[in-house]
Amino acid sequence: MQIEILKKSYAEVHFIVRGVSPRFMNSLRRAMMADVPVMAVDDVYIVENTSVMYDEVLAHRLGLIPLKTDLDYYVLPEECGCGSETGCHKCSAVLVLNVEGRENGVTVVYSKDLKPHEANPEVKPVNEKIPIVKLAPGQRIKLEAYARLGKAIKHAKWSPVVRCTYKYYPVILIVDSKCTGCGLCIDVCHKNVFTLKSGKAYVVNQLECDLCDECVDRCAQNALNVDFDKNSLIFFLETTGSLPAWKVLSEACRILKLKSEAFLKQLNELGVV
């Protein structure tokens, strides 16, 4: 297995993996999407809500706001031994929203108004500028939100990833002796894979190709062939910002490993292996 990083930032990692089967990468992809826990608002205690938005819609919107997650400190509620309904400091974090509409004009309630309780200052919205609701003068919202770790198997709000996909590594061949430089493939390609170089088609953005075969169908000279490398994949990972992309990757690998080990242990106990 050989990995080549194409792009790396806090919320994004793009890489090429060579010498790996799609089956393996798919299990990793699914672990990233549904098994890596993140923080999200789970229970909301609404003290007052005179806005035009129903309580349940408001609670739903709060749930969708991604929160900064510390996986080293917090544990999943079902794995916490506290037995408390609202949770203890290890399995839940409290956020407070208390806003009243200004006397003149419309007041926009932003995610930055969702303030973390002083006991858990680090659990705060990833983005400060998400509008939650708008208030007319005199309207008021007062609530307490309980954030917990959770997995996206239960609800999509707990998914750490936004884009988590892979595609085959494209291999494009141009037979120079057949190519007349008509430019049809350049016109038809929506990913701008080709360019014209000294009267012949030439591949410039090979990785952008999404194997649609439109250029192959249009080429009257049969000078083109688009294929893919079965054992090389290009992986695109983008997170919501609640966890850095590298952390999602490493956590998914760790969870897959734990699962395999638990499986092997059972097989051992049953005397199969």
Place this chain on the structure above:
Amino acid sequence: MGIVPIRCFTCGSIIGDKWEEFKRRVDAGENPGKVLDDLGVKRYCCRSMLISHVEIIDDLLKYFMVGRSISNE
């Protein structure tokens, strides 16, 4: 409720925070496609969320404010 969705319905990326700038710049006459490029909204699922959104909550609030001024009189 007629307020901008927090996440893209299809992919789940955060688009709510980009609405205000998008609206302001498009109202000022900029090309919506270019504004979306500037805001880093790449996928067409997210782009359609912002392009097709209508902020109805502003109208709902007007009813509330009219009702309030009548009851104050």
